[in-house]
Amino acid sequence: MAVCVETAAAELRDVYNSGKTRAYEWRVSQLKAMLKIAIHHEKEIIEALNSDLGKHEHEAFLHEIAAVRSACRMALKQLHRWMKPEKVKTSMTTFPSSAEIVSEPFGVTLVISTWNYPILLSLEPVIAAISAGNTVVLKPSEVASATSSTMSKLLGQYMDVSAVKVVEGGIQETSALLEQKWDKIFYTGNSKVGRVVLAAAAKHLTPVILELGGKCPTIVDSDINLTVAARRIISGKWGCNSGQTCVSPDYIITTKGYAAKLVDALSSELERFYGKDPVNSKDMSKIINSRHFERLSKLLDDEKVSGKIVIGGQRDEANLKIAPTVILDAPEDSLIMNEEIFGPLLPIITVNNIKDGINLITSKEKPLAAYVFTNDKKLKEEFVQRVSAGGIGVNEVTLHLAEDTLPFGGVGESGMGSYHGKFSFDAFSHKKPVLYRGFNGEISARYPPYTPRKLKFLKAVLSGDIIGIIRALLGW
Incomplete structure (x- = not known):
């Protein structure tokens, strides 16, 4: 182990207790350093992302580098205001008095990241922890090894390593980290490991943010601009890391009478985007590794869906590529409808009435995101009211993540806690209530x-x- 976890945690606590990281000037200096990494090492980061995931430069810049820059710039612009105590009213009960809410850092924090957006999902929580005045350990995913190594090198070069540390490694290192006492843990990944993180945190009563996943549904009504809807679905499914995205559409629900039109539109736009041989398109990311390729192949080879493929299905195991694949009328008991897909496969479920789709969604675990394409005002309202999800998009998919004014996080099986923009600062801050009184008014x-x-x-x-x-x- 390159870094002794126990020693690192102890050093971070000493640094935090010194008060250094609470200073506005220190926070700003570290945010500026992070911004330099995202600006001056763009090429190096893109090369690492391409090595790990086969990400096209367009995706790597837009979804990761630009998003990190944006998070840094917003924090630098707003930090002074975020740090100010919030004045609140008091009542007759404490009259005469005044009160405020002080945002104080939790202390020593741990960020455990994942592999599908290894730059963004590592650095944005670190930016949040720094903004709030914490010390932090980043544990990047060993699955995206090139990116993990690049981040370790760059953060060691630019950041204050006494307060911001990177621990590389696998299960052994993660387990060792979870044995330590942290004041806040931020984990991004799957629900299985999320439960392990939560159990470990419970030993020290450590608050946890869990950013998990789930099967994100998409209802497609018939009263829409189908071409635009198809393009947006394709962009959110296959244009985001070949479906290896926690908020990408996991399955579509539409009516039996509209399904054929939807399939035709998807097929037409997919060919427009990726050509007749999408497996060889440089615009599509590869599957992260052979284990995940085999997992996705197992979903496709399930006898319950193998005869229902209406688009795609081609595979290139040597290059870890799977063509955009659509399965029509995948049975509810098929593997693909009972596991989070996290790949370029998209089942379509048909119903008699489009509102039956809402009942189908609410019968399942709460997803990280849910989408509806419709011009029906009542359907929009019912969808927003009845569907419990981490976030909702109406006539759009995944794009709600781009808005810093909206919190991003899960609910139930898809996670707990949220971040983005001011919500990131709040996620790593304890809101400490303070009441002020004099000696009069007894x-x-x-x-x-x-x-x-x-x-x-x-x-x-x-x-x-x-x-x-x-x-x-x-x-x-």
């Missing part, structure tokens, strides 16, 4: 000996009954 009714008159007075105060307060004071 009320004897709060102290023994207790009397009926005192109780009458307190009841009037707590109910806001001004007349009752006056009567109690006068002894009426």
